[in-house]
Amino acid sequence: MATQHSRSAARAMMAPAVFLLLVWMLVPLILTLWFSTLDYRPLRGTFDCCEGLGNYVRFVSSSAFWDSILTTLQLLGGVLLITVVGGIGLAILLDQPIWGQGIVRILVIAPFFVMPTVSALVWKNMFMNPVNGLFAHAFKAVGLEPVDWLSQFPLFSIILIVSWQWLPFATLILLTAIQSLDSEQFEAAEMDGAGPFARFGYITLPHLARSITVVVLIQTIFLLSIFAEIFVTTGGAFGTRTLTYLVYQRVIESQNVGLGSAGGIIAVILANIVAAILMRVVGKNLDA
Amino acid sequence: MARAVTTQRKIVFTALAWGIGLMIFFPILWTILTSFKTEATAIADPPVFFNFDWTLENYQVVQERSDYMRYLWNSVALALGSTFLGILIAVPAAWSMAFVPTRRTKNVLLWMLSTKMLPAVGVLYPIRLILIQLGLLDSKIALIFILMLINLPIIIWMLYTYFREIPGEILEAARMDGATLKDEILYVLTPMAIPGIASTVLLNIILAWNEAFWTLTLTTVNAAPLTAFIASYSSPEGLFYAKLSAASTMAIAPILIMGWFSQKQLVRGLTFGAVK
Amino acid sequence: MTDTLRALMGATALTAVALAAQAETITIATVNNGDMIRMQGLTSHFTDMHPDITVEWVTLEENVLRQNVTTDIATGGGQYDVITIGTYEVPIWGANGWLVPLDDLGADYNIDDLLPAVRGGLTVDGHLYASPFYGESSMVMYRTDLMEAAGLEMPEAPTWEFIREAAAAMTDRDNEVYGICLRGKAGWGENMAFLSAMANSFGARWFDMDWRPQFDTEAWSNTLTFYLDLMTNYGPPGASNNGFNENLALFQTGKCGMWIDATVAASFVTNPTDSQVAENVGFALAPDNGLGRRGNWLWAWSLGIPASSDAQEAAKTFIAWATSSAYTELVAAEEGWANVPPGTRTSLYQNEEYLAAAPFAEMTLRSMESADPTSPSVDPVPYTGVQFVAIPEFAGLATEVGQLFSAALAGQMSAEDALSQAQELATEEMEAAGY
Numbered sequence: 001m002a003t004q005h006s007r008s009a010a011r012a013m014m015a016p017a018v019f020l021l022l023v024w025m026l027v028p029l030i031l032t033l034w035f036s037t038l039d040y041r042p043l044r045g046t047f048d049c050c051e052g053l054g055n056y057v058r059f060v061s062s063s064a065f066w067d068s069i070l071t072t073l074q075l076l077g078g079v080l081l082i083t084v085v086g087g088i089g090l091a092i093l094l095d096q097p098i099w100g101q102g103i104v105r106i107l108v109i110a111p112f113f114v115m116p117t118v119s120a121l122v123w124k125n126m127f128m129n130p131v132n133g134l135f136a137h138a139f140k141a142v143g144l145e146p147v148d149w150l151s152q153f154p155l156f157s158i159i160l161i162v163s164w165q166w167l168p169f170a171t172l173i174l175l176t177a178i179q180s181l182d183s184e185q186f187e188a189a190e191m192d193g194a195g196p197f198a199r200f201g202y203i204t205l206p207h208l209a210r211s212i213t214v215v216v217l218i219q220t221i222f223l224l225s226i227f228a229e230i231f232v233t234t235g236g237a238f239g240t241r242t243l244t245y246l247v248y249q250r251v252i253e254s255q256n257v258g259l260g261s262a263g264g265i266i267a268v269i270l271a272n273i274v275a276a277i278l279m280r281v282v283g284k285n286l287d288a
Numbered sequence: 289m290a291r292a293v294t295t296q297r298k299i300v301f302t303a304l305a306w307g308i309g310l311m312i313f314f315p316i317l318w319t320i321l322t323s324f325k326t327e328a329t330a331i332a333d334p335p336v337f338f339n340f341d342w343t344l345e346n347y348q349v350v351q352e353r354s355d356y357m358r359y360l361w362n363s364v365a366l367a368l369g370s371t372f373l374g375i376l377i378a379v380p381a382a383w384s385m386a387f388v389p390t391r392r393t394k395n396v397l398l399w400m401l402s403t404k405m406l407p408a409v410g411v412l413y414p415i416r417l418i419l420i421q422l423g424l425l426d427s428k429i430a431l432i433f434i435l436m437l438i439n440l441p442i443i444i445w446m447l448y449t450y451f452r453e454i455p456g457e458i459l460e461a462a463r464m465d466g467a468t469l470k471d472e473i474l475y476v477l478t479p480m481a482i483p484g485i486a487s488t489v490l491l492n493i494i495l496a497w498n499e500a501f502w503t504l505t506l507t508t509v510n511a512a513p514l515t516a517f518i519a520s521y522s523s524p525e526g527l528f529y530a531k532l533s534a535a536s537t538m539a540i541a542p543i544l545i546m547g548w549f550s551q552k553q554l555v556r557g558l559t560f561g562a563v564k
Numbered sequence: 565m566t567d568t569l570r571a572l573m574g575a576t577a578l579t580a581v582a583l584a585a586q587a588e589t590i591t592i593a594t595v596n597n598g599d600m601i602r603m604q605g606l607t608s609h610f611t612d613m614h615p616d617i618t619v620e621w622v623t624l625e626e627n628v629l630r631q632n633v634t635t636d637i638a639t640g641g642g643q644y645d646v647i648t649i650g651t652y653e654v655p656i657w658g659a660n661g662w663l664v665p666l667d668d669l670g671a672d673y674n675i676d677d678l679l680p681a682v683r684g685g686l687t688v689d690g691h692l693y694a695s696p697f698y699g700e701s702s703m704v705m706y707r708t709d710l711m712e713a714a715g716l717e718m719p720e721a722p723t724w725e726f727i728r729e730a731a732a733a734m735t736d737r738d739n740e741v742y743g744i745c746l747r748g749k750a751g752w753g754e755n756m757a758f759l760s761a762m763a764n765s766f767g768a769r770w771f772d773m774d775w776r777p778q779f780d781t782e783a784w785s786n787t788l789t790f791y792l793d794l795m796t797n798y799g800p801p802g803a804s805n806n807g808f809n810e811n812l813a814l815f816q817t818g819k820c821g822m823w824i825d826a827t828v829a830a831s832f833v834t835n836p837t838d839s840q841v842a843e844n845v846g847f848a849l850a851p852d853n854g855l856g857r858r859g860n861w862l863w864a865w866s867l868g869i870p871a872s873s874d875a876q877e878a879a880k881t882f883i884a885w886a887t888s889s890a891y892t893e894l895v896a897a898e899e900g901w902a903n904v905p906p907g908t909r910t911s912l913y914q915n916e917e918y919l920a921a922a923p924f925a926e927m928t929l930r931s932m933e934s935a936d937p938t939s940p941s942v943d944p945v946p947y948t949g950v951q952f953v954a955i956p957e958f959a960g961l962a963t964e965v966g967q968l969f970s971a972a973l974a975g976q977m978s979a980e981d982a983l984s985q986a987q988e989l990a991t992e993e994m995e996a997a998g999y
Contacts (some may be wrong), residue, residue: 009469010384017381017444018396024437025403031414040413042638043956044997045660058996064964090308097294098302106548107309110316113547115498117518118536122319126529130802131740131814132331134318141334148802151974167312176559214560218442221404228500232522235627237750237967238804238974248409252631254960254993255638257413264410271405279398327838331817353601354623416639425641505632508591508643509620520596522625527813527838 029268036261043255055262064246069270071155072242076223078159079166080216086163087170087215088208092200094171095178105175112168120232123161124150154238161229166222170215177211178204217278224271243267316544323347323533330529346534354517356538363513363542365428366503367496370435371489374443377436379485382447383477387459397448400441408438408501419506428511431503435496442495443488449560450484451477487557490550497543514539588878589618590645593633595626595865598832599698599905600648602895603886609894610885617878626753637662642872645879649694650753651685651864651937652952652959658693664869664876665691669884677889677909682864685937685948694868695887698828699907701931702761702850702860703924705815705833706822709844710734710741721858724765724790724851727822731798734821743798745820746791749807750970752962757861757951758824759969760962761940763787765852765859769941770953770990775999777990779965779983788969788979795973804974816840824850826863827931830924831902847927849934855942861951862935864908907932961993 036055039048059065094105111119127134128149136146149157181204189199225244234240236249247267251260310317322330324342350356385393415434416425424430454477462476500515507516521528521535547554594600604621611619622644624632629648636643637657649657657663669675675683675692682699686692704727706718714733719726731743747758760770768783778784795803798821800814808825812832815823816839823829836842850860867887869879885891889911895904901921904912906928912918913929922928940950947953952962965986972982 007388007390010388013380013384014396016377017400017440020377020437021400021403021440025406027418028411028414029406031417032411035413041956043634043656043660062992093301093305093308096301096305097298098305099298100302100306104305104309106551107313109547109551110313110544113494113498113544114316114540115500115515115518115543117500117515117522118319118540119315121518121522121532122315122536125532126318126322127315129810130805131800131819132333132529132817134335136801137333137335146801148805148974151802151804151970151976164312164315172555172558173560176555211559218560221401221442224405225407227409231627234805235750235963235967237970238976239971244407244409247407249960249963251409251412252635253963255634255956256960261410261413264407267407267410268405271407272402275398275402275405331813353604354621412635413639416635416641420639420641426643504628505635508593508622508632512622516622516624519625519628520623522596522628527816528809 032261032264035257036265038258040258040261041256051258055259056266059250059259059263059266064241065243067239068241068243068246071239072224072244074155075159075162075226075240075242076220078156079162079223080219082159082163083166083170083219084212084215086167087174088212090167090171091174091178092204094175108171109168111164112166112172114165116165116226116228117232119165120161120229123157123164124233128157150233151238154234154240158229158233158240161233162223162226166219169219173211173215174208177208181207220274220278224274243270316540319533319536321533322530323537325530325533327527327530330533331527346530347538349531350521350534350538354520356517359512359514359517360538360542362428362507362511363497363515366431366435366511366513367493369428369432370439370496371492373432374436374440374492375485375489378440378444378447378488379481382444382451383473385444385448386451386454387456397445400444404438404441412505415502416506425506426508426510426512431506431511434502434506435499438499438502439492439495443492446488446491446557446560447481447484450488450557451481454480483553484557486550486553487555490547490554491558494543494547588616588875589620590875590878590882591620591622591643592646592648592882593622593624593629593644594648595629596623597626597828597865599828600865602899602903603697603891603905606891606894606898610882613885614878614881617881619882627751637870637872640872642870642874644870645873645875646867646882647870648697648865649868650866651682651862652753652949652954654686654694654866654868655688655948655954656956657868658688658691662871663693664871664873664880665693666695666869666880666883667691669695669880672888672890673884674889677911679908679910679932681862681932681935681937682908685862685864686866694866695883696864696866696908697887698905699862699864699932700826700828701862701907701928701935702758702825703827703830703927703931704822704824704848704850705830706730706846706848707734707818707820707841707844708846709841710821711846718846718848721849722851724853724859727824727851728790728794728798731794731822735798740819741821742800742814742819743821744794745800745806745811745814745823746795746803747807747811747825748795748799748803748970748973749805749810750963750966751807752952752959752966754807754966755970755973756962756966757863759787759791759966761850761861761951762791762859764857764941764950765850765855766790767853767855767857767942769943769945771946771994773944773946775946775994777987777994779987779990784983785979788972788983792972792979796975804970824859827924827928828906830928831906831922834923835902847924849927849931857940857942858931858934860931860935862932862937863951955997957993957997961990964989 037051039046039051090108130136130146130148139146185203189203227244230236230240230245236245247260247263250256250263323346325340326343329336329340419425419430458476459472462472503513503515504519518535518539521532604623607619633647682696686694686696711718716730716733735743747755749755763784766783766787768781768787769778772778800819811823811825812829814820815833818841833839833845834842850858852858867883869876873879892904892912901918913925919925935950937948937950952958968982968986971977972979
């Protein structure tokens with residue numbers, strides 16, 4: 001039973017975080033909203049009122065917009081699929097009694113510590129380069145024509161790179177969950193003659209539901225703002241331009257801050273819609 | 289018989305786990321190996337793995353061109369600074385959400401998470417203009433605040449879910465014994481919360497260390513961390529794989545080593561309330 | 565106030581001034597190209613001469629550098645005191661009043677020694693707004709041994725038809741020798757620099773005199789079709805991701821028969837420590853189609869001072885040093901004549917030692933002299949710039965067009981689709997910009 005005293009104390013303790021995040025969110029957001037109604041192109045020296053909704057109309061009506069939404073969803077879906085499925089597999093594997101478990105776990109989580117720029121550079125140059133990359137060497141060694149990953153399968157390549165970075169995160173969370181699984185329940189099921197697949201489907205998977213939710217939610221938040229991986233590898237070419245990247249191109253490459261700000265606002269709205277849907281779908285999973 | 293099967297099983301799983309583990313780790317291993325090669329060996333076909341003349345030449349070239357220690361120090365300062373500040377703000381907030389929940393708690397939490405969805409580049413101009421006004425461009429203080437703010441929602445959430453698992457009865461009991469709020473936090477809660485906080489600290493350090501948009505667009509010299517260091521090695525003229533590898537190794541080594549040593553602590557708290 | 569106190573305060577103030585003068589720091593933003601890294605390595609020669617100036621280097625990859633410098637100057641951040649910019653930025657930024665005019669770089673600077681084409685590109689309303697560090701045009705670099713083996717001889721001024729013939733003859737896919745390497749990576753300074761210059765020699769241009777985009781013309785269609793045909797049949801795999809650096813690596817490892825790119829590459833491909841083919845490289849002017857224009861560009865990486873800099877005098881001192889003939893001699897003494905930054909001064913091309921050390925010098929000068937930024941194509945244009953159009957919208961627009969052309973090279977769309985989408989995009993962008 002919380003007392004009045006502890007309630008006000010609680011409020012005071014929350015205040016700094018709420019205040020800071022409010023300022024952090026509102027100040028740039030208001031400025032961005034303002035810019036989005038302006039003809040603000042620094043290189044032209046324009047900072048003129050009033051475009052009204054003109055920037056929004058232009059941003060949404062360009063064909064690049066819908067393509068970028070699609071690309072964003074494909075990237076998101078691809079990475080989530082690979083990391084969740086791969087993460088479950090790896091978590092189950094790491095939960096088995098094996099020799100050198102600690103070392104294997106270290107190997108598996110290592111990519112999580114690599115900064116996105118570095119991992120994109122390494123993958124792009126040392127692996128996916130069609131002439132000097134390791135994949136090209138490997139293809140040639142078995143008599144195949146080397147594949148130019150980043151222009152023939154650009155989105156897939158980026159999904160691969162990003163998945164490599166996030167697989168450890170998914171694995172770690174899912175592993176913790178699997179380790180908390182009640183082994184008695186498992187043994188009982190085994191006694192009852194349930195095969196490994198039945199046991200996975202009826203016991204493991206339901207038990208993992210919450211962690212999968214968490215993985216999907218957190219990764220979605222990070223994946224929607226993926227930037228460095230695209231900047232380094234394809235620069236948005238070959239249908240790898242996500243919404244975030246499109247906004248980047250408008251603001252930095254075209255130096256059209258008004259248009260880019262409108263895009264930024266649209267991106268915020270869409271991201272929040274995605275988040276709201278996610279919360280609705282999976283929210284009850286998070287209730288304690 | 290049963291024993292033989294288990295051993296056999298263990299061998300199979302061990303082989304499989306090691307195989308996959310090495311595959312996942314391979315890009316990092318390859319980068320480290322390449323950093324000790326000459327540029328010509330770095331692109332040799334067929335590739336060489338260990339039997340080459342190891343050289344430290346690339347590290348020398350990189351060090352000559354950029355002052356690694358300064359970038360490293362900036363990275364450390366930004367990562368630790370933003371984490372310290374973030375924990376200072378997040379712990380009380382998460383504590384009060386976990387132990388004195390109201391009807392609004394869940395919404396506040398969701399709102400906090402939603403601030404993370406602001407696409408950074410969309411607010412680049414506003415942030416820059418504000419920092420210019422404040423004279424804080426290329427300052428560690430500004431970046432520490434920004435990095436703290438972008439990670440704050442995640443760490444509040446992480447701490448919140450961790451705190452919630454601390455049974456309320458213990459607090460009740462402490463209160464019965466006449467413990468004040470201060471005692472409650474210091475002697476009851478803190479010891480139980482340490483693993484969760486440690487894990488949160490580690491995650492935040494990793495996220496701050498690897499942040500590559502703000503650290504690149506708001507810095508020049510004084511606050512430029514390793515993400516800026518690596519940006520000058522991305523595609524120079526001519527052969528560059530070995531130098532790029534050396535720079536990459538230097539940029540990721542500190543965080544990789546920290547991560548390896550602390551992985552047990554990191555894993556322990558990294559559940560986001562997913563384990564009941 | 566006593567006299568002592570007053571004297572004391574005066575002394576303190578003086579010390580403060582002296583300290584401020586001593587501690588003057590200039591921050592220099594530059595690209596991670598070889599010549600700039602060499603300049604960074606020679607900093608101590610400058611600071612020995614000027615102990616009152618401290619130099620901080622920010623060396624970044626070109627895209628990151630441009631992003632940071634443009635944002636900084638557009639918001640007046642004042643983060644940099646010296647910036648490395650090109651002939652595209654200088655006219656626009658100079659006209660906006662964002663750069664400090666460099667009319668007084670001292671007597672030793674000898675402004676009349678600058679190559680006229682380069683100087684013209686960096687001058688706005690009679691004021692020099694950036695000082696050229698190195699200048700470049702583009703030319704054909706080819707493997708003399710492969711040409712000989714193919715039984716061909718490269719003319720000094722080849723046609724595009726000959727280039728195609730030679731590329732076909734030199735290509736040997738089994739041994740990873742590709743007849744021709746050209747830029748394919750999307751970007752206004754990457755594939756579009758090459759393609760815009762190439763288009764000029766095909767009689768194509770970006771805009772007509774009414775600023776109407778010209779991608780729907782036959783000349784552009786010819787350009788792109790020829791380029792795609794050349795690259796698909798005789799180019800290396802993955803060409804759509806190749807920029808200058810990737811092609812340089814390919815050429816140095818003996819995988820290209822010909823490479824048409826920046827003249828500065830000449831010193832890299834003839835340098836025996838980096839290049840496996842150093843002994844067998846020949847040079848020729850960029851190809852033409854008999855229309856009176858060659859497919860070569862003109863570019864100068866230059867040092868400028870943002871108006872927002874708070875150390876403008878020190879910055880000027882640095883620029884006067886780094887772009888002087890004395891700096892050229894310093895590099896020659898330290899690293900040899902072949903490594904001096906080329907393409908900025910007439911005197912360099914009259915220097916016997918340089919001409920002896922740099923077999924590519926004559927071709928470089930001829931290429932640079934043959935480029936005309938004010939009349940780049942066959943037909944008249946309303947803009948200046950050979951491989952770019954000096955308007956603020958160009959970088960963004962050309963990068964998007966470059967992505968379309970890059971996708972066409974990757975086989976993801978046809979040449980017609982790429983051109984019609986480029987036309988649509990350019991029309992939309994130009995209308996929005998108020999042309």
